[in-house]
Amino acid sequence: MLGYGWKSVTVGMFLLGMGAVLPPSAQACVAPNCMRGVRFPLPPDGASVPTNLPGLVVVPPLLESVDPTTVRLLLADGTPVPATVTPGAHSTQVLVPEAPLVQGTEYRLEATGVCTFQGSQPGEETFTAGAPRPLPTTLGTLTAETPRRGTFVVYGDSNCGNTQQEGDSTHLRFTPSPELVPFLPWVHWTVQVDGAPWSYAKHGGVTATGEENFDTRLYEYNRRLLFLYTVCEALQPQFPNTGLAPGRHRATLQGTLEHANLTLPPLEVDFELSCDPKPVEPKPVEPGSPSSGGGCTQAGGGLTALGLLATLRLWQRRARD
Numbered sequence: 001m002l003g004y005g006w007k008s009v010t011v012g013m014f015l016l017g018m019g020a021v022l023p024p025s026a027q028a029c030v031a032p033n034c035m036r037g038v039r040f041p042l043p044p045d046g047a048s049v050p051t052n053l054p055g056l057v058v059v060p061p062l063l064e065s066v067d068p069t070t071v072r073l074l075l076a077d078g079t080p081v082p083a084t085v086t087p088g089a090h091s092t093q094v095l096v097p098e099a100p101l102v103q104g105t106e107y108r109l110e111a112t113g114v115c116t117f118q119g120s121q122p123g124e125e126t127f128t129a130g131a132p133r134p135l136p137t138t139l140g141t142l143t144a145e146t147p148r149r150g151t152f153v154v155y156g157d158s159n160c161g162n163t164q165q166e167g168d169s170t171h172l173r174f175t176p177s178p179e180l181v182p183f184l185p186w187v188h189w190t191v192q193v194d195g196a197p198w199s200y201a202k203h204g205g206v207t208a209t210g211e212e213n214f215d216t217r218l219y220e221y222n223r224r225l226l227f228l229y230t231v232c233e234a235l236q237p238q239f240p241n242t243g244l245a246p247g248r249h250r251a252t253l254q255g256t257l258e259h260a261n262l263t264l265p266p267l268e269v270d271f272e273l274s275c276d277p278k279p280v281e282p283k284p285v286e287p288g289s290p291s292s293g294g295g296c297t298q299a300g301g302g303l304t305a306l307g308l309l310a311t312l313r314l315w316q317r318r319a320r321d
Contacts, residue, residue, distance in 0.1 A: 036061050037121040038113040039216070041185035041204035048130025050182055051101040055086075055094040055259035057186050057203045058111040061121060062220060066093045070112035070122070073097060081107065086259070089188050090202045094259050101129035135262060136180040139255050140210065142267035144228075145171045147274070152229060154242060163236045167243060168273040169229035172251060174210035180264075181208050183257055191225055192252045193244060199223040203258060232275035248272045 039059040043049065049056075056073065060066040071093050073081040081097060088094040093111065101107070106128050113121035147170045153162045172191070176184060189201040205216050205225065212225050223242065228251060231243040254266040 037115075038066055038111050038123040039204075040109050040111070040123070040125040041216075042125055042127050043182075043185055044208075046128075048128050049101065049107075050131070050133040051103050051129050052132040052135070053101070053183070053186065054135075054257065054261075055088070055096045055186070056109055057088060057258050058093045058095065058109070059202055059204075060091055060093075060113050061115055064116065065091055065114045067112050067114055067120075068093050070110065071095050072110045074108045074110065076106040076108065076126075078108075088258050089256065090200070092203065092258070096259060100132075103129050103131055105129050133182045134179055135260060136177060136183055136257065136264060137262070138177045139174075139180060139253065139264050139267050140177040141175045142251075142253050142269045143173045144251065144269045144271040145173060147272065149232075151235070152227075154229075154239075155224065163239045165229070165231045165233075165243070166235055167230050167232040168246070168275065169227065170271050170273065172226040172228065172253065172269065174206065174226065174253060174267070176206070176208065176210050180255070184208060186258045187255045188258065189225060189256075190254045192254070193228065193249050195252075198228070198251070199225045201225045206255075228271065228273070230273040230275065244273060246273055246275045 038061065041057050041059065058066050058071055068085045068087075071085045073083050073095055075081060082099070083095050083097045086094050086096065095109070106126060108124055108126045110122070110124045113123070115121045147168045149166075149168055151164055151166050152169055154165050155162045180187070184206060185204045187206070188203050189205055191198045191200070199222050201212065202216060202220075205213050207213050217224075228249070229243045230246050231241045232246075234241060248270065249272070250268055250270050252266050252268050255264055257264070
């Protein structure tokens with residue numbers, strides 16, 4: 001996302017000159033988004049697609065759309081596969097085959113994105129159908145790391161870049177259930193904090209290890225899905241504070257398998273963020289210093305007060321003699 005701020009300014013001036021209305025600041029940078037083209041969430045490393053998948057998803061370029069008439073499923077030789085196309089979450093299009101996929105068969109998925117600044121963006125991906133898998137019934141487990149104080153980067157400002165902030169932050173640690181992993185590419189995500197929306201991730205936005213897939217976030221300007229924070233010191237006060245208020249909170253993670261007629265129970269975890277000053281670690285006390293409470297000692301050749309007095313009396317006798 002870095003390095004495109006100048007493009008947003010140029011495009012913004014052009015749009016204002018034409019009398020167009022700019023999108024909200026969180027999604028104001030639109031110039032480079034068509035460079036991504038359409039995206040087809042599929043398993044990584046060429047893994048197979050379950051034959052009982054509810055629907056194949058086509059993701060458009062950011063702030064753009066997909067022409068539903070161009071979404072097609074073909075066999076390797078180009079033979080069309082009968083299917084219907086319906087709208088999905090986040091302006092996606094969902095292709096639903098009229099019959100289950102055939103195990104061991106290679107397919108090709110095609111679609112064209114509608115791009116305002118660069119015209120049509122055709123794309124295609126191939127995949128192989130694998131064995132059917134039981135549909136998931138659970139998401140997995142969710143925990144929150146111990147909050148830590150420090151400086152972090154906040155993405156999503158109106159200049160398509162990032163800002164430095166100082167505060168308390170925590171990461172949500174998500175472990176997908178084994179039954180969910182084969183269907184992860186077609187799951188979209190939301191995180192709420194105390195019942196209010198925090199962030200979202202489109203299809204394929206979470207990896208099999210439960211981490212946020214930063215490749216799918218390219219040119220997306222919403223907050224990170226699993227990173228929660230409160231701003232204690234605005235290092236760049238010209239940008240709005242988009243963090244949480246200090247205090248105790250509850251985060252809720254919800255995953256939805258596209259076009260599946262099932263409800264996966266959400267996961268919840270409590271956490272606390274604070275701007276209270278951290279206690280200063282005490283400096284090491286040097287032996288023999290006043291703060292050590294030991295006064296003068298004989299350890300290491302030191303003298304006590306009684307020893308010093310006896311030495312002075314001995315010197316006085318020698319002087320008289």
